[in-house]
Amino acid sequence: MWKPHSRCEDVTVRVLIVDDHPSFRASARKLLESEGYEVVGEAADGAGALAAAAELHPEVVLLDIQLPDIDGFEVSQRLGELESAPEVILTSSRDCADYGSCVEKSGARGFVPKAELSGAVLTTLLG
Numbered sequence: 001m002w003k004p005h006s007r008c009e010d011v012t013v014r015v016l017i018v019d020d021h022p023s024f025r026a027s028a029r030k031l032l033e034s035e036g037y038e039v040v041g042e043a044a045d046g047a048g049a050l051a052a053a054a055e056l057h058p059e060v061v062l063l064d065i066q067l068p069d070i071d072g073f074e075v076s077q078r079l080g081e082l083e084s085a086p087e088v089i090l091t092s093s094r095d096c097a098d099y100g101s102c103v104e105k106s107g108a109r110g111f112v113p114k115a116e117l118s119g120a121v122l123t124t125l126l127g
Contacts, residue, residue: 012036012037012038013036013037013038013059013060013122013126014037014038014040014056014057014058014059014060015032015037015038015039015040015058015059015060015061015062015122016039016040016041016042016043016049016052016053016056016058016060016061016062016086017029017032017039017041017042017043017062018042018043018044018045018046018048018049018052018061018062018063018064018067018072018075019042019044019062019064019067019091020044020045020064020066020067020068021064022044024064024114025042025044028062028117029042031117031118031119032062032119032122034119035118035119035120036119037060037119037122040056040058041055041056041058044068045067045068045069045070046067046069046070046071046072046074046075047069047070049061049063049067049075049079050075050078050079053079053082053086054082057084057086058086059086059087060086060087060088060089060122060126061076061079061086061087061088061089062089062091062117062122063075063076063079063088063089063090063091063108064090064091064092065090065091065092065094065099066092066094072090072092072106073090073099073102073103073105073106074106076088076090076106076107076108077106077107079107080107087109087126088106088107088108088109089108089109089110089111089112089122089125089126090103090106090108090110090111090112091111091112091113091114091117092111092113092114093113093114093115094113095113096111096113099111109125109126110125112125
């Protein structure tokens with residue numbers, strides 16, 4: 001169900017990228033689109049993420065933990081309350097261990113360090 005688009009499949013996973021750094025959003029978009037994901041939108045902060053998710057109905061939200069307004073953990077919890085809640089993959093330039101049990105408590109599907117982001121990693125976390 002969570003497989004990205006390939007020549008044999010007509011299903012594409014819709015992704016919303018949330019990060020306060022435009023350069024990361026651009027590189028993540030390029031990388032994910034090149035691996036068959038459909039990036040339906042971007043947001044630079046938590047409030048923007050919540051609004052975009054409600055409007056665009058992504059299947060997956062790639063969500064930075066450190067945002068300028070609402071942290072990614074709270075955004076993840078709020079996204080989980082939406083009627084058609086997306087899967088959330090948290091990301092950070094810091095190591096997952098730096099956040100203790102917060103990742104697990106956030107309701108997110110998983111965590112990927114920004115340096116290790118790839119379509120294959122997302123597929124594995126969503127599988």
